[in-house]
Amino acid sequence: MSGCARALRSAVRSLRLGIRKTVNQFDPRLTPARTDLAAKHLEGRIVAPRFVTGEAREIADSQAPLRRVPSPDAPLDTEALEGERVTVYEITEEGWAWVQLAGDGYVGYLSSNALRAVGPTKTHKVVAARTLVFPGPNIKLPPVGGLPFGAALTVVRTVEPFAVTATGAFVPLQHLAPIGTTESDYVAVAERFLHSPYLWGGKTSLGLDCSALVQLALNASGVPCARDSDLQERELGTPLPAPDLTNLRRGDLMFWKGHVAIVRDRETLIHANAYHMAVTIEPIAMAVERIAASGYPLTSVRRL
Numbered sequence: 372m373s374g375c376a377r378a379l380r381s382a383v384r385s386l387r388l389g390i391r392k393t394v395n396q397f398d399p400r401l402t403p404a405r406t407d408l409a410a411k412h413l414e415g416r417i418v419a420p421r422f423v424t425g426e427a428r429e430i431a432d433s434q435a436p437l438r439r440v441p442s443p444d445a446p447l448d449t450e451a452l453e454g455e456r457v458t459v460y461e462i463t464e465e466g467w468a469w470v471q472l473a474g475d476g477y478v479g480y481l482s483s484n485a486l487r488a489v490g491p492t493k494t495h496k497v498v499a500a501r502t503l504v505f506p507g508p509n510i511k512l513p514p515v516g517g518l519p520f521g522a523a524l525t526v527v528r529t530v531e532p533f534a535v536t537a538t539g540a541f542v543p544l545q546h547l548a549p550i551g552t553t554e555s556d557y558v559a560v561a562e563r564f565l566h567s568p569y570l571w572g573g574k575t576s577l578g579l580d581c582s583a584l585v586q587l588a589l590n591a592s593g594v595p596c597a598r599d600s601d602l603q604e605r606e607l608g609t610p611l612p613a614p615d616l617t618n619l620r621r622g623d624l625m626f627w628k629g630h631v632a633i634v635r636d637r638e639t640l641i642h643a644n645a646y647h648m649a650v651t652i653e654p655i656a657m658a659v660e661r662i663a664a665s666g667y668p669l670t671s672v673r674r675l
Contacts, residue, residue, distance in 0.1 A: 400448070400599065401476045403460055403469075410460060410471070425458040425471075428486040433518050434575050435485035437477060441467035447572030448479050449583070449598055454493050454523030459486065475586070475598045491537050493523035495547040498554075498591070500563045500576040502546035508533050518542065519575035520563070521587055523550065553593035558622055560588040561633050561641050561650075569648045581631050584643045584650060585624065588633070594675065600631040608673035615672075616655060623674050625655075627667045632658065634672075 397417070403410040409419035430451045438445040441463060449472075451457065456473035463469075468483040503514040508530040518524075524547070525537040533541040554560050561584050563576075570578025574587065582600040589596040589607075597603050604626040611618065614625075623634040632642035640658060643650045659669055 399478070401478060403458070403471045403478050405469075408461060408469075410458075423460050425460045427489050428457050428459050428468075428470075429489050430455045430457065430485055431487040432485040433516060433522065434577075435481045436572075437470075437472070437479040437481050439479055441465065441469075441480040445480075447570070449475075449477050449572050450574040451481060451485070452519055452522045452574065454496075454525075456489065457486070474590075475596070477598050491525045493525055493550055495524050495526045495534065496550055496552075497522045497524070497542075497546055498548045498552075499543075499546035500567070502543055505533070505541040508535075508541050515540070519577070521574075521590065554588075554591045557588040557592035557594070558633055558635055558641070560591045561585070562635075562652075564643070564650045565641070565652065567643070567650045569643050569645050569650070571645075579643050579650070581643045584641075585631050585633060600626065600629060603631055604671060604673065608675040611672045611674060614669045616659065619655065619672065620674065623672055625659075625669060626671045626673065627662055627669055630662065630667065 397404065404413055404417050404419060408421050408423065409417055411422045411424040414422045430453050433453050435451045436447050437449050437451055439448050451472055457470040458473070459468050459470050461469040462483045466483045467480045468486055469480055471478045497518050497520055500520050502518050504516040504518060505512050506515050524542065526534040527537050528535045529544060530541070532544050534544050534547055535541055564579065564584060567576045568578045569580065571580050573579040574583040582598060582603060585603060586596040586598055597606055603624070607624060619634045619637055621634060621636055625632045625634060625640060632640040634640050634655070635652065638654060639652050640655050641650065641652050646661065663669070
């Protein structure tokens, strides 16, 4: 082999190794790339034997569990809500869809049965912590389902006091707001979930975790928000010079490793937490002391 050929092979090898190193730096939560398959838009940036464009779908169930691996026993990473758009990169023979959520970019597996073709443009969203779906315009009829806060619907007409969706469901009008409506106080939004049970990876009033509470409240207020607390700490607001508990304001976000809470006022915060296994309002000083005693000191306070 000539010196030029050896140099060329070495350069190509170095380039490929460099690309692989870049892949290792990608966050797997947000990157639709596996060792055997990757999204088409990543071609040239990573090494993969096959690239696919993906197809748009939307969530058909009220909430769909998203997991890191295709197994019903796998831990829950997050949940996708009815009407949410996803990009599907693969559907396995076992019925698992490997997808990326349009809302926050999260990547994982959910049941293909939870998907449907993209329907009409969504006109309304659920703004109650949870609402019921009726088969007709009568509250005495047995509900046929429920919808979580943030679910997106297409309303085609109204039959007071109901909105009628494109699928023929009847939903209480007072639990809906037009898409694009924003809340003025995201702390008050979080308070709607008070006493909801704690659930790792959950994203509804039936069960949610600390970062989901923050994400739901901020999104409702028109503020884009990542799904996990470490991403939120990195991306949201600006840090206060030091975690000074005497200078807190309503809406400040308090972060610990793996946890986030919302300041309600100078004395209290609200957070979904495993200690109480619920969304609770707690004195700030008490929460900071308790969490620090378990080995997790406050890492930052960020102001939006």
